[in-house]
Amino acid sequence: MRRIKSIFILFMLSLCLFTVSSCRKTEKKEETLTDYMVLVNKQSKLPEDWESRIELVDVYTSLDQTYKVEKKTAEAYEKLRQALYDEHIIIALDSTYRTVTQQQEIWDEFLVEYGEEYTKTYVAVPGTSEHHTGLAVDVKVVKDGVIIDENDDMTAEKELFSKIHAKLAEFGFILRYPVGKEDITGYGAEVWHFRYIDSVEIAKEIMDKGITLEEYLQTKQ
Numbered sequence: 240m241r242r243i244k245s246i247f248i249l250f251m252l253s254l255c256l257f258t259v260s261s262c263r264k265t266e267k268k269e270e271t272l273t274d275y276m277v278l279v280n281k282q283s284k285l286p287e288d289w290e291s292r293i294e295l296v297d298v299y300t301s302l303d304q305t306y307k308v309e310k311k312t313a314e315a316y317e318k319l320r321q322a323l324y325d326e327h328i329i330i331a332l333d334s335t336y337r338t339v340t341q342q343q344e345i346w347d348e349f350l351v352e353y354g355e356e357y358t359k360t361y362v363a364v365p366g367t368s369e370h371h372t373g374l375a376v377d378v379k380v381v382k383d384g385v386i387i388d389e390n391d392d393m394t395a396e397k398e399l400f401s402k403i404h405a406k407l408a409e410f411g412f413i414l415r416y417p418v419g420k421e422d423i424t425g426y427g428a429e430v431w432h433f434r435y436i437d438s439v440e441i442a443k444e445i446m447d448k449g450i451t452l453e454e455y456l457q458t459k460q
């Protein structure tokens with residue numbers, strides 16, 4: 240569940256000034272075989288051997304806990320976060336890598352709390368979540384000293400998120416579930432969900448055209 244927590248502006252700013260996210264290797268692989276353009280959606284499941292191949296690192300955030308993210312994704316995210324911070328926009332990680340088991344727990348929680356229709360719209364069936372890849376990050380934002388992390392509240396922050404979205408491609412990220420593309424992605428619009436694709440050039444093409452990863456890959460077939 241996302242929550243809104245009111246906190247003091249000065250406290251927040253001091254936290255953000257003094258604590259910078261850092262990364263640490265949690266496991267070492269001889270070579271990186273990550274397919275950064277991998278498509279994971281309701282029709283396309285996570286490749287079988289993905290979880291054994293992915294190189295994850297721990298990312299420590301200034302706000303609270305530690306998040307697991309794919310290595311290059313973590314490095315790119317930190318650059319994005321810093322670039323936004325320089326423009327006085329504060330983002331923080333909210334949800335990152337999830338195992339299939341963790342996804343099942345989320346599914347079960349949403350089912351109880353919101354019912355089947357909402358769950359099917361917003362929660363991926365275990366095995367089909369992009370969060371299994373380690374290449375997806377959900378963020379929350381801090382505005383006027385207040386953490387905004389509820390889905391509806393973030394969606395309402397149109398101006399703030401349009402500034403954030405304008406920065407994504409520069410660091411190899413795309414907006415994965417845009418407004419108006421629900422029929423293609425299979426999910427409701429998520430202004431907070433960013434996907435790393437490891438190519439600034441392709442990310443710019445996708446973001447400039449306002450298309451989805453599905454549409455981009457279709458044109459390359």
Ligand SMILES: [Zn+2]
Pocket residue numbers: 334370375376377429431432433
């Ligand atoms: Zn997400």
